[in-house]
Amino acid sequence: MNLASLPTPAALIDVARMQRNITRMQQRMDALGVRFRPHVKTTKCNEVVQAQLQAGASGITVSTLKEAEQFFAAGISDIVYAVGMAPTKLGQALALRRQGCNLKIVADSVVCAEAIVAFGQAQEECFDVWIEIDVDGHRSGIAPEDATLLAVGNVLHAGGMRIGGVIAHAGSSYDYDNDEALIAVAEQERAGCVRAAERLREAGLPCDVVSIGSTPTALRAEHLRGVTEVRAGVYAMFDLVMHNVGVNTMYEIALSVLTTVIGHQPEKGWAIVDAGWMAMSRDRGTQGRKHDFGYGQVCTEEGQVLEGYLMSGANQEHGILSRQGTPDAQIAEHLPIGTRLRILPNHACATGAQHQHYHAIAADGSVATWPRFNGW
Numbered sequence: 001m002n003l004a005s006l007p008t009p010a011a012l013i014d015v016a017r018m019q020r021n022i023t024r025m026q027q028r029m030d031a032l033g034v035r036f037r038p039h040v041k042t043t044k045c046n047e048v049v050q051a052q053l054q055a056g057a058s059g060i061t062v063s064t065l066k067e068a069e070q071f072f073a074a075g076i077s078d079i080v081y082a083v084g085m086a087p088t089k090l091g092q093a094l095a096l097r098r099q100g101c102n103l104k105i106v107a108d109s110v111v112c113a114e115a116i117v118a119f120g121q122a123q124e125e126c127f128d129v130w131i132e133i134d135v136d137g138h139r140s141g142i143a144p145e146d147a148t149l150l151a152v153g154n155v156l157h158a159g160g161m162r163i164g165g166v167i168a169h170a171g172s173s174y175d176y177d178n179d180e181a182l183i184a185v186a187e188q189e190r191a192g193c194v195r196a197a198e199r200l201r202e203a204g205l206p207c208d209v210v211s212i213g214s215t216p217t218a219l220r221a222e223h224l225r226g227v228t229e230v231r232a233g234v235y236a237m238f239d240l241v242m243h244n245v246g247v248n249t250m251y252e253i254a255l256s257v258l259t260t261v262i263g264h265q266p267e268k269g270w271a272i273v274d275a276g277w278m279a280m281s282r283d284r285g286t287q288g289r290k291h292d293f294g295y296g297q298v299c300t301e302e303g304q305v306l307e308g309y310l311m312s313g314a315n316q317e318h319g320i321l322s323r324q325g326t327p328d329a330q331i332a333e334h335l336p337i338g339t340r341l342r343i344l345p346n347h348a349c350a351t352g353a354q355h356q357h358y359h360a361i362a363a364d365g366s367v368a369t370w371p372r373f374n375g376w
Helices: 015-032 046-054 065-073 087-098 110-123 147-158 171-175 179-202 215-220 240-245 348-352
Strands: 010-014 060-062 078-084 102-107 128-133 162-168 209-212 255-265 270-273 297-300 305-314 319-323 340-344 357-361 367-371
Touching: 010 015, 015 046, 015 215, 046 060, 046 065, 046 367, 060 065, 065 078, 065 087, 087 102, 087 110, 102 110, 110 147, 128 147, 128 179, 147 162, 147 179, 162 179, 171 179, 171 215, 171 240, 179 209, 179 215, 215 240, 255 348, 305 340
Parallel strands: 010 357, 060 078, 078 102, 102 128, 128 162, 162 209
Antiparallel strands: 010 255, 255 270, 255 340, 270 319, 297 305, 297 340, 305 319, 357 367
């Protein structure tokens, strides 16, 4: 296969860009002296994950137990399931551990810890549990100074489970767009998670691992004293949300969607393409940010950015392309029917999830098919 032979819409990975992104992050983690455990939820693709491991990553992070099952079957055993443990999923986690997977699970409440203990004792299983820390009020977790932290630790320890460490994610880093702010939130993430680990140790509870991570903080942290590992995921592909944050250029975005122009509305300055939200996703993560990219940035088939042209609207199987500012009255001449284009995504994780496989474009133009999976 080659690019010209691919049907549209199709999810493309620029392999050279991907490899540069992976190398950049791994070299940074090596320089900061921490272990790197990539989050594989972005691509859910073994070929990408193997490239991350070959670059020097150690273990992986997953967002679903389906990911853990798939990557364990592919030979990866050191896995953190970085989502609060639903009691109904403990049987699925147990099955993985009984097969030899070194699966770590997460708790952030006494109720969750008690459920893990009750199930673990009933099944005679010592689960490896990491306690989630809230470092920025973004989502879930326990504040570093909250009394609940020690309560959870005591429940797990007294119940015979292993407290593997603490884990945090500075999701609020996505809300910033300058280095000064990103450096500050990276330090907040580091300091909060390290403080939580210190409190557990001071109480006589074990805490070997201090795990933090988001792509923006990983790329902007000035130091990581007290941290043992970092997790980040979208860095391998990057996207327009990360571009707005300021950690990548458009020419570092490795994921795009190939599409074909199928019609026009000249009086509106529209070109219509065969990639709608089913191909791009409904994610509007750049909306309300310093640059709203609609549903994606338009590029040539070869990947050259067409400045000002966005996917401004999307239906299920139709995308609307238009020029920002003054409508392009000659869009039918500039982008005639049959023109093939690439659309850079707002959110690589969401766009990837719309596709069953990627077409990996090598530097020599050859194309390989890389499967991906969805589900829980």
